[in-house]
Amino acid sequence: MTARSAPERLLAVLAAFDLAHPALSLTDISRRAGLSLTTAHRLVGALTEWGALERDGEGLYHVGLRLWEIAVLAPRGLALRQAALPYLEDLYEATHENVQLAVRDGDDVVYVEWLSGRSAVDVHIRVGGRWPLHATGVGLALLAHGTPEYQGAYCSGPLAAFTPFTITDPVRLRRVLAEVRRTGAAVSDRQVTGDALSVAAPVRGGDGAVAAAVSVVVPREGAAVPTLVPAVRLAARGISRALGWRPAPSVRPGVRYPVGG
Template sequence: MANSPSGDSMTQRIVRVLETFTTERTVQTASEIGRRAGLPSSTAHRLVDDLVREGLLERDDEHSVRLGMRLWELALRGSRALRLRQAALPSMERIQARVREHTQLAVLEHDAALFVERLSHPDAGANITRIAGRLPLHASSSGLVLLAYAEPDVQERVLAAPLAAVAPETVTDAASLRRVLGGIRRSGFVVSPGSVESVSTGVAVPVRDETGDVVAALSVVLPRETPTEVAITELLRAARDIRSALSRR
């Protein structure tokens, strides 16, 4: 790909355009995309026009832009996340019928917990996660599980970086976080009260594939004072069932 005067390749510029969209910011103008992507206006408009023609972006009657259906279609073809989600959904639905709160599935992606599925009861408590949303690995029960079983270089990179507090009880001390991760590997689950929101407790377990590798974290988010025993039992059972389902696919 040809480079721009700043040294960015065309691929990098396209990625920057697409990354301006978030779970909260789903519609933008081409000018807003350019500003957020750090691109000259003419470059941004040209890239947006090209991506609209290819179906990766869509433009509405008011000339605002959103992610296109073709991007979604391409992302799902042979997707590891889709295979995992399909294997996990029956178990997640069973958990949801028992806990009647939030049940979530997350994977490790670029040193963050990326949520690929979430089921919620209409009367469930607080929860800031969204499908296709991310949380820092140290700041959620799912992220802590993913970090506990991540490769050593990932763990060291995360532990060496500044650990921002998402909530007052988020673990931000590297030595304390190491102890938490060791506890997760010994017990096979984590109970994390107040790490994302003070009113909630996250409970999570690792999900393994047919080879035994940890490929995801399965979690529930409960009101702070809710007992966690039922959730732990259901999550551990579900993780075993998901592993079996993956081995059959």
């Protein structure tokens, strides 16, 4: 059907599954992967036998436990999340609001953890979900610490709007990013839904580079931003330390050093 290589065809079968399509029939897979039914049948058979896919009682295919077992080894997935979890738990216990951990992938944030009280504000995000960088707190925190070239390119590109409050003006976005670097925290106000606000801070890895961002999402009404900022920054620093980050060693007693995460 196509001139794609054998690995590409097999990976196309896996890529047929996404958040909106977690369970697929063989016909669905064949259509979504752009493969003939015969080829899809053969590849799905191999993936199922290996455990990468599982077939349920109705004949629908799901992602299998064996693929999950390997994927949890991803350093930017569950491994990052495992190091971060105690600090995310603390942040959740302190706020009882949605707590999130995200990494950058291309021009998106990908949420690798999401702790949510059953009563916390409803947000349109879940683990494995993606969102453009400029529209979320974690995205602003990650973008603000990208290279100047990357930031320039991102700000010049199209900035999608999700509410009337989403930042779509490049000049305003650049100003917001400078503010994020100055304060060590990003505040995203009603950019994804009209009733939520998020406060985020960058997480550094052992090499000192920003590797992730942590955030709290709260109902905008009554949001206590001045008290959330230090809590989120503290959690971000705790995770950074767990990842091997150490503040600059040249700190001398009596010298005030920047606490920016």
